[in-house]
């Protein structure tokens with residue numbers, strides 16, 4: 001018998017690309033595999049998912065929430081207003097999900113998930129968490145006790161029996177890609193090394209400054225560089241600047257290597273696309289988790305870690321020049337996304353839906 005039932009799912013997660021893109025990867029999977037799909041996405045006001053969702057996944061109905069992260073130290077008077085915003089948002093989300101009546105929810109971290117997780121708990125809707133980092137974020141830590149399962153990306157994050165090691169679901173091209181794709185970004189000589197430079201989803205002035213010094217010396221490599229300050233690089237013919245590229249993962253599928261921060265989703269992409277990386281971790285990350293992420297990749301022989309306060313420029317340039325150039329005929333062929341498979345196989349509501 002044909003399944004006419006609709007699969008209804010709530011998504012939430014963001015503030016930064018590192019939290020938003022794993023949700024988007026799962027959304028795209030569901031969209032490809034389930035025709036009768038209804039999605040609500042709760043987004044953080046003014047952040048990446050609010051700006052990009054309509055473009056990235058127009059079928060989702062988006063609601064924006066006002067919740068902001070708490071100020072540190074915690075006794076800051078601003079936090080009273082912020083706690084009120086959480087309560088107000090929780091009420092707002094409860095009303096919306098009462099009408100929507102979802103099968104389950106998938107939350108990928110960021111403070112916006114707190115009111116959503118609380119509302120889902122009150123309405124007795126099962127929800128699943130995804131943690132990208134080896135050290136669990138504060139919102140996920142808080143929501144773990146209410147969640148049905150917690151998908152984690154690193155073995156050391158398996159902190160209780162609810163946790164399942166899934167890895168981080170990265171966005172992947174549906175089609176084969178060749179190096180011709182790089183021409184879209186001004187790279188015409190495909191025999192030259194092509195390096196992607198970016199500072200996570202928010203860009204990084206430190207990476208801009210370091211790479212400016214690299215570009216003064218290295219004229220033999222082609223660079224695609226994501227920056228908020230393109231004028232700084234206009235004199236370099238081999239440097240192609242962009243403010244933001246939505247489908248950055250498609251460049252990763254065919255370029256030779258990357259110079260970047262060490263956010264968890266970036267790390268998962270470097271592994272998935274089998275790239276060599278010069279990693280310059282952001283020291284401000286909670287419990288220095290970017291440095292730990294970077295070291296784990298260095299141990300696998302996939303990366304060299306650099307300190308942004310004390311950069312060894314010669315070592316960085318030598319590392320970039322040691323990255324193997326893919327052949328002009330190189331082809332990225334869509335490959336199995338294991339993290340998505342593990343997540344899907346462990347969501348009971350999807351299994352029930354499939355057997356309906």
Ligand SMILES: CC(=O)N[C@H]1[C@@H](OP(=O)(O)OP(=O)(O)OC[C@H]2O[C@@H](n3ccc(=O)[nH]c3=O)[C@H](O)[C@@H]2O)O[C@H](CO)[C@@H](O)[C@@H]1O
Pocket residue numbers: 016017018019021132133198199200201202226243244245246247248249261262263264265266267269285286290
């Ligand atoms: C400042 C901050 O809060 N950093 C955290 C944030 O980083 P951030 O948001 O920078 O996260 P990641 O580096 O993990 O991921 C960045 C994502 O943005 C994408 N991208 C980037 C630039 C661009 O032009 N286009 C594009 O699509 C990348 O392909 C990647 O998918 O979340 C990560 C995962 O929870 C954490 O590990 C980081 O410590």
